[in-house]
Amino acid sequence: MTVPNTPNRQTQDYQALDAAHHIHAFLxxxxxxxxxxxxxxxxxxxYLWDNDGKRYLDGMSGLWCTNLGYGRKDxxxxxxxxxxxxxxxxxxxxxxxxxxxxxxxxxxxxxxxHYSHAIYTNSGSEANEVLIRTVRRYWQILGKPEKKVMIGRxxxxxxxxxxxxxxxxxxxMHEMGGMLPDIEHIxxxxxxxxGGELTPAEFGRRCALQLEEKILELGAENVAGxxxxxxxxxxxxxxPPESYWPEIQRICRQYGVLLCADEVxxxxxxxxxxxxxxxxxxxxxxxSIAKGLTSGYVPMGGLVLSKRIAETLVEQGGVxxxxxxxxxxxxxxxxxxxxxxxxxxxxxxxxVKDDTGPYLQQCxxxxxxxxxxxxxxxxxxxVAALQFAEDKTSRKRFANEGDIAWRCRTxxxxxxVIIRSTQGRMIMAPALVAGRTELDELVAxxxxxxxxxxxxxxxx
Ligand code: PXG
Numbered sequence: 001m002t003v004p005n006t007p008n009r010q011t012q013d014y015q016a017l018d019a020a021h022h023i024h025a026f027l028x029x030x031x032x033x034x035x036x037x038x039x040x041x042x043x044x045x046x047y048l049w050d051n052d053g054k055r056y057l058d059g060m061s062g063l064w065c066t067n068l069g070y071g072r073k074d075x076x077x078x079x080x081x082x083x084x085x086x087x088x089x090x091x092x093x094x095x096x097x098x099x100x101x102x103x104x105x106x107x108x109x110x111x112x113x114h115y116s117h118a119i120y121t122n123s124g125s126e127a128n129e130v131l132i133r134t135v136r137r138y139w140q141i142l143g144k145p146e147k148k149v150m151i152g153r154x155x156x157x158x159x160x161x162x163x164x165x166x167x168x169x170x171x172x173m174h175e176m177g178g179m180l181p182d183i184e185h186i187x188x189x190x191x192x193x194x195g196g197e198l199t200p201a202e203f204g205r206r207c208a209l210q211l212e213e214k215i216l217e218l219g220a221e222n223v224a225g226x227x228x229x230x231x232x233x234x235x236x237x238x239x240p241p242e243s244y245w246p247e248i249q250r251i252c253r254q255y256g257v258l259l260c261a262d263e264v265x266x267x268x269x270x271x272x273x274x275x276x277x278x279x280x281x282x283x284x285x286x287x288s289i290a291k292g293l294t295s296g297y298v299p300m301g302g303l304v305l306s307k308r309i310a311e312t313l314v315e316q317g318g319v320x321x322x323x324x325x326x327x328x329x330x331x332x333x334x335x336x337x338x339x340x341x342x343x344x345x346x347x348x349x350x351x352v353k354d355d356t357g358p359y360l361q362q363c364x365x366x367x368x369x370x371x372x373x374x375x376x377x378x379x380x381x382x383v384a385a386l387q388f389a390e391d392k393t394s395r396k397r398f399a400n401e402g403d404i405a406w407r408c409r410t411x412x413x414x415x416x417v418i419i420r421s422t423q424g425r426m427i428m429a430p431a432l433v434a435g436r437t438e439l440d441e442l443v444a445x446x447x448x449x450x451x452x453x454x455x456x457x458x459x460x
Contacts, residue, residue, distance in 0.1 A: 011051045014039045025160075038413070043070025046431050046438050048418070059412075059419045059428040059442050064233060064265045065296035068342055069431040075297045075338050082334035091120075091328045100328035103337040107304075110274050110344065114283065117310035120302040120328040124264035124290035125159025127301040128227070131288055132163050133322060135225045135258055138309050141317050148182050149218055151211065151226045151257075155188045157234035158227060158262055158288070167227055169235075184218065186210040188232060189240035192376050192387050192395055193423075204241030212251045225258035225285075230276035233265035236422040237385035237429075239378045245282040258285040258309075264301070265383075268292030269343055269432050272353030272381035279380060285309060292432075295339045300332035348432050357381035359436055363443045373454040382432055386450065388424040397424050408453040415452075417445035426450065 015036040023029055024037070039051035046069055048056045061067060068075070082099055089097055104118055119134065121127045132150055139147035152158065154169035165178035169185045189207040191200045198206060215223050226248070232238040252259040261284035266276025268291070273279045275287065286309065290301030305313070313320060326332070343349050357380060364384055368374040375389025375397075388405060390398045398404055401424025409421040420427040426449075430442055454460040 009051075011039050012036070014051060045069045045071065046434055055416060056413070057417045057430075057438065057441055057445060059417055059430050059446070061429050061431045062296050063291070064270070064429050065291035065294075067268050067270070067292040067432045068295040068339060068348070069433045072295070072297070072342070074342060075295065075335050078334045078338035079298065079331050082331045086330050089330060090323075090325060092323055097328075097330050097333075099330040099333035099337065103328075103333040103340075106337055106340055106344075110340065111287075111304065112278070112283070114306050114308075115287070115304050116307040117305045117314075118302045119305070119322070120300065120333070121290075121324060122299045122326050122329075122332075123159070123301045124262070124288060125161040125164040125301075126324065127264070127288040127290055127303045128158040128164040128167055128262065129161055130303045130322060131225075131227065131260055131286060132167070134303060134305070134309075134313070135260065135286070137317065137320070138258070138312055139224055141312055144221070146222055147224045147256075149184060149223045150182065151184045151186060151214055151218075151223060153188045153228050153232075154185050155190070155235040155238075156185075156228060156232060156262075158229075159264075184214060186214050188235065188238060189244045190232075190236070190238045191241055192389075193397065195395075200241035201243040204243035205247050207240070208244050208247035208251065211248060212255070215251065215255045215257060220255040220257065223255065223257045225260045226252055227260040227262055227288075229262045229264075230266045230280050230282075231271075231383070233429075234422065236425045237378065237383060237427040238425075239380070240280075245277075245280045249282045260284060260286045260288070262288045264288055264290045265429075268295075268340065269349035269352055270381055270383050270429065272349065272357040274349055292343075293339070294332060294336045297335045297339065298329075298332045300329070300336050343432070346433075352381045352432050356432075356434055356436065356439060360384065360430075360434075360439045360443070363439065367443055367447055368450070371450060371454070372459040373450055373457070382434065383429045384427070386426045386446075388426070404453060404457065407456070408449050411452045412446065412449040415445050415448045417442060417449065419446055419449065 019033040040048050041051050042049045046058055048058050119130050136148045152167045152169055156169045158164045158167040165173045166180040166183045187207055187210055189204055191203045195203040261277045263275050267289045271279040277284050285306045287304040294300045364377050368386055373388050374386045375392045376387035378385050388401055390396045405421035405424050408426055412419045
């Protein structure tokens with residue numbers, strides 16, 4: 001690997017300008033200004049370099065999005081060619097264009113056959129905004145306009161715009177002006193923390209039954225849909241017990257509630273299947289997509305609809321009163337097309353399923369299975385979480401688990417690996433092109449970070 005190009009400015013200069021002009025995401029700006037943000041200047045494959053030449057193994061695929069890794073010349077070429085040919089046109093004015101048409105042709109060849117239509121957006125948040133309106137529109141067309149309540153989950157994450165914040169279950173986000181009427185929440189299926197004496201299977205069913213109770217409380221005639229991530233990402237990479245999704249699906253079907261999967265993190269190969277709902281074996285009515293759709297090279301998201309919903313909208317719906325200037329943006333579509341073709345044709349998703357996914361999961365269990373700080377290991381494919389625990393037998397978590405995990409994350413940066421902390425969990429989700437050597441490095445550096453954390457706690 002080469003060292004990055006000589007930067008134009010000193011790191012402090014970037015930091016001063018950054019502090020002068022930015023409010024960063026999900027951080028205390030004053031504290032960040034005092035510390036100064038890291039300035040990233042280059043990416044190649046799974047590696048990033050900061051402005052001082054320090055190299056990091058990116059164990060988080062950026063923000064769960066760089067599925068193909070950084071610096072792919074073919075994606076750059078796809079963007080550049082499209083910019084030269086048709087830099088912009090829209091899907092208003094009775095118009096379409098080859099890039100978006102070909103993207104959809106390929107996307108729907110990879111999706112299960114019961115999906116047929118997409119509404120493209122610029123982000124996952126927007127996909128979930130469109131979801132609410134589309135689902136409500138669907139029920140209006142079917143003569144049930146009172147079916148408009150959406151049910152989400154506490155600690156779910158569906159984005160940072162107003163309605164996607166409300167759909168999500170992050171209370172601290174709701175408190176910042178982020179709640180809306182006709183949105184309700186049920187508990188998350190986080191067995192390690194909340195399962196008590198129940199087995200995972202019993203707890204999974206119990207959590208799912210909360211959906212039934214909520215639907216009965218609200219009246220099924222008022223409930224439009226249930227939205228959830230197949231596994232919770234930002235909420236801590238929480239995998240539900242196996243009993244959960246079959247029961248959720250049964251309840252949704254029984255009460256005529258649309259089942260909406262947020263595949264923004266799980267989509268495009270993360271679990272070794274193309275979409276995470278395929279890993280868990282259920283059949284959603286809609287899929288929200290973003291992130292891995294373009295591997296983060298350009299912003300793009302979308303809402304995928306089942307044939308049943310799309311047919312209703314198309315055949316009986318009349319005018320669909322929604323559109324974004326950049327829906328199906330040609331450059332984003334061209335990049336997305338090149339990206340998903342590469343994921344398919346280079347066998348990336350298959351490799352995650354058959355080789356690198358099982359390899360990472362096995363290594364993590366070998367290395368951390370008996371670690372004094374780690375109580376549980378969850379994950380499949382190239383996504384995993386280590387649950388910190390004070391007492392493994394009773395599943396007692398540290399009172400300050402968030403601080404401990406944050407400390408581990410900070411040590412990770414010092415050791416040159418980017419892993420993420422949420423509550424008392426360390427999360428990793430490397431690019432899907434990671435080979436065994438890079439995964440070995442990820443596990444080894446994560447071990448350094450977890451060991452140093454354990455030493456600071458006097459556990460090692
Ligand atoms: N749904 C899910 C499941 C997500 O994870 C969104 C929707 C929103 O997508 P946009 O493109 O609008 O950001 C997301 C985003 C984290 C983290 O720290 C996760 C996300 C975003 C930022 C941080 O894990 N996910």
